[in-house]
Amino acid sequence: MNPRRIAAVARKEWKETVRDRLFLLMAFLLPALWMVVFGYGLVLDVEHVPFAVLDRDQSSLSRDYLYRFIESRYFDYRGSVSDEREIDQLLGDTAIRMAIVVPERFEERLLAGRSVTVQTLLDGTFPLHADTTKGYVIAVNNSFTQELLTDFLARTRGLGSDEARRLAEPVSLETRYLYNQEVRSTWSMVPALIMFALMVASPLLTALGVVREKETGSIYNIYSSTASKAEYLVGKLAPYVTISTINVAALWMIAVWLFRVPFKGNIAVFIAASMLFVLCSTGIGLVISLLVRTQMAALIITIIIAMVPTILFSGLLVPVPSLSPGAQVQAHLFPMMYYTDVVRGSFLKGLGLKAMWTDLLALAGFAVVLQLVAYGLFTKRPKA
Amino acid sequence: MNDRDDIEAGTLRVWAxxxxxxxxKELLQLKRDVPLLLFLIYSFSLSVYISGAGISMQLNNASLLVHDGDHSASSRELIHRFRPPYFRFDGEVEDQKVGVQRLDQGTAMLLLDIPPRFHESIVGREPVSVQLQVDTTNAPQGLSAAAYAARIVGEFSFDLASFRLGGASGGLMDMPRVESAHRVWYNQNQDETWFQSISHILRMITLFAFLLPAAALVREKEHGTVEQLLVSPVTPFQIMLSKVLAMTLVILAATALAMASVLKPVFGVPIKGSAPLFFLMTALYSFTTAGLGLFAATVARNQAQVGMMALLGISPMLLLSGIATPFEAMPPWVQTLMALSPLRYFVDVTYGILLKGVGFDVLWDSMLAMALLGGTMFGLGMWRFRRQLE
Incomplete structure (x- = not known):
């Protein structure tokens, strides 16, 4: 390996990149823009569930009960209906996601100390939301029951309200939320978005850089030049690794200064992992670029490979342990999952090398293997 | 008169x-790109299966550790209520610290701490509380786990109260209680494979519908073959339309492949509405998205630029249109912005037709929005393309 030849290839690549203004702008702007847009915009919490009510009782207690839903930030009241068929229509049109049906004699039965069944109709197209919404409804029902019971005991047994409450709720649960005390999805999202922004842009930059030369034929200059395979590949990667490294720094600053996500971990570990990850993501682009012939194929395959596993199998939206075994295998086959672990661990959990060395090792493994595969695939003596 | 009709019919025939x-020509060109074609088939078959079968956003198998400071009948009874599929009991820890360490490493999600004298307090009618620590690095899952835990402990507590009160009055006593009954529509068993596999197809259609025509157009610009087309008798309109048509055909075929090979036979997704309507809508959506892609292609000068613009346009579409996250919970500015995303309408249309079985009467507004968006984008792209050629 001759450093002068590497520098020459890198300089040529760099010039080509810098002269394409739009491309250069996008390379730096896109990751930062995504971070801001998705950091503020991508909300995972199920809130503002639009709902309608059908109150068959029309009593003061039923209004009191429904008011708890109307007041809650988890629900978004869209009016009341007088007929179940209207509910059908609203659900079909996705105007509402849920409807609550309060039965007749709601107040009468509850005051008499009997149980009442309230029916909720849920739109099940998005099962996670249906399930979460169910949980909210049950929570409202339980707390309402608790209060009714306390009242009821105080009324029928002549107990003080404190004593009645103790009787009504013998065991309670105290929940502590670790790492993200206010349970803000921004905090869990933003660190993972660093991974997303890096993963989606850099493979594309690299892949097109190589295939462009193949398609226009300028790669024959390389074939006939004195630059060796390794020198060409290293020189080719250098500018994209540089761009991605600058992006890592920018993204870190956005996360810490703009979103105020605490960085509790070890900065050296974070930097090391980021560098390895940049090598992985550019490596993926390099491998794809050597497998296809046209820029169009490189473009589409890179975008899809970069996008789909990154959204689905990296832990960005769905935690890896709750994937099925088959999908978990796929998650482990890509470097994204390990980097997500490191980023979240460094930001939110404050973990150091001791807890995350396996992730780092995996990233290093991917980086090495991908570069070796690229080296193996690249040939200066093409068949055609 | 007749002659003119004939000539007009003749021109139309030539035009067609x-x-x-x-x-x-577009189809042939695609056919010869073997890696791309193989990838297209993979994306609409195996890949749909992997995402459909593999992804579950609902809480399942949340790993639960218990620090049981009491080891009594009551504590065992409570632990026993944390059951699969939501929770997976991952054993007891002797020391709180060990539990927190496991949470740190991410090998466990919840730590339930039952205090000593738990049983005694219950028997002695003293209120007692148990502690739960939840890993909320993934906020929605953490919240969901906490909600389930609260439900379980709430029921435990209620059962205890009713047993105790009933015991005191010598027999089961009536108590006021609001019970929850749920009816989940359109997907009674909350089978997540339906949702995930359909979402995945939407994702793939979006990506291919945007990228295929855009890349095809820029390729011609880059190679200079556009110049050749210009001296030929085809109009710019025909150049653009033919690309959209070819790619729409490809996407329709791929969607049919996904439906016939994975959705129906493997996951048993019911197609409640009209299948022809669904394909018609898919065609409309492909056209609309292709319009976006072609517009991007007229702005870009080479394929690298188109790639970056595709990323710029597609990522927000994929992440914010309601197939990954609850649309209603998005901040208002995102909801406004997403009025420009055709996928936002196509999501409603697809789930509406496939799962809810609704038809044109309910979905006309979404269709209209898609058609308008598509027409506008196509028109804008056309205008730019013409200007560039002149």
């Missing part, structure tokens, strides 16, 4: 023939 030839 030219469009047909151009469309065929």
């Amino acid at each position: 023939l030219r469009l047909f030839v151009m469309t065929r």
Whole structure:
């Protein structure tokens, strides 16, 4: 390996990149823009569930009960209906996601100390939301029951309200939320978005850089030049690794200064992992670029490979342990999952090398293997 | 009069023939790109299966550790209520610290701490509380786990109260209680494979519908073959339309492949509405998205630029249109912005037709929005393309 030849290839690549203004702008702007847009915009919490009510009782207690839903930030009241068929229509049109049906004699039965069944109709197209919404409804029902019971005991047994409450709720649960005390999805999202922004842009930059030369034929200059395979590949990667490294720094600053996500971990570990990850993501682009012939194929395959596993199998939206075994295998086959672990661990959990060395090792493994595969695939003596 | 009709019919035939030839050229070109074609087939078959079968956003198998400071009948009874599929009991820890360490490493999600004298307090009618620590690095899952835990402990507590009160009055006593009954529509068993596999197809359609025509157009610009087309008798309109037509055909075929090979036979997704309507809508959506792609292609000068613009346009579409996250919970500015995303309408249309079985009467507004968006984008792209050629 001759450093002068590497520098020459890198300089040529760099010039080509810098002269394409739009491309250069996008390379730096896109990751930062995504971070801001998705950091503020991508909300995972199920809130503002639009709902309608059908109150068959029309009593003061039923209004009191429904008011708890109307007041809650988890629900978004869209009016009341007088007929179940209207509910059908609203659900079909996705105007509402849920409807609550309060039965007749709601107040009468509850005051008499009997149980009442309230029916909720849920739109099940998005099962996670249906399930979460169910949980909210049950929570409202339980707390309402608790209060009714306390009242009821105080009324029928002549107990003080404190004593009645103790009787009504013998065991309670105290929940502590670790790492993200206010349970803000921004905090869990933003660190993972660093991974997303890096993963989606850099493979594309690299892949097109190589295939462009193949398609226009300028790669024959390389074939006939004195630059060796390794020198060409290293020189080719250098500018994209540089761009991605600058992006890592920018993204870190956005996360810490703009979103105020605490960085509790070890900065050296974070930097090391980021560098390895940049090598992985550019490596993926390099491998794809050597497998296809046209820029169009490189473009589409890179975008899809970069996008789909990154959204689905990296832990960005769905935690890896709750994937099925088959999908978990796929998650482990890509470097994204390990980097997500490191980023979240460094930001939110404050973990150091001791807890995350396996992730780092995996990233290093991917980086090495991908570069070796690229080296193996690249040939200066093409068949055609 | 008759002659003029004949001439008009003749021109129309020639016009259609030219469009047909151009469309065929696009299809041939795609057919010869073997890696791309293989990837297309993979994306609409195996890949749909993997995402459909593999992804579950609902809480399942949340790993639960218990620090049981009491080891009594009551504590065992409570632990026993944390059951699969939501929770997976991952054993007891002797020391709180060990539990927190496991949470740190991410090998466990919840730590339930039952205090000593738990049983005694219950028997002695003293209120007692148990502690739960939840890993909320993934906020929605953490919240969901906490909600389930609260439900379980709440029921435990209620059962205890009713047993105790009933015991005191010598027999089961009536107590006021609001019970919850749920009816989940359109997907009674909350089978997540339906949702995930359909979402995945939407994702793939979006990506291919945007990228295929855009890349095809820029390639011609980059190679200079556009110049050749210009001196030929085809109009710029035909050049653009033929690309959209060819790619829409490809996407329709791929969607049919996904439906016939994975959705129906493997996951048993019911197609409640009209299948022809669904394919018609898919065609409309492909056209709309292709319009976006072509517009991007007229702005870009080479394929690298188109790639970056595709990323710029597609990522927000994929992440914010409601197939990954609850649309209603998005901040208002995102909801406003997403009025420009055709996927936002196509999501409603697809789930509406496939799962809810609704038809044109309910979905017309979404269709209209898609058609308008598509027409506008196509028109804008057309205008730019013409200007560039002149």
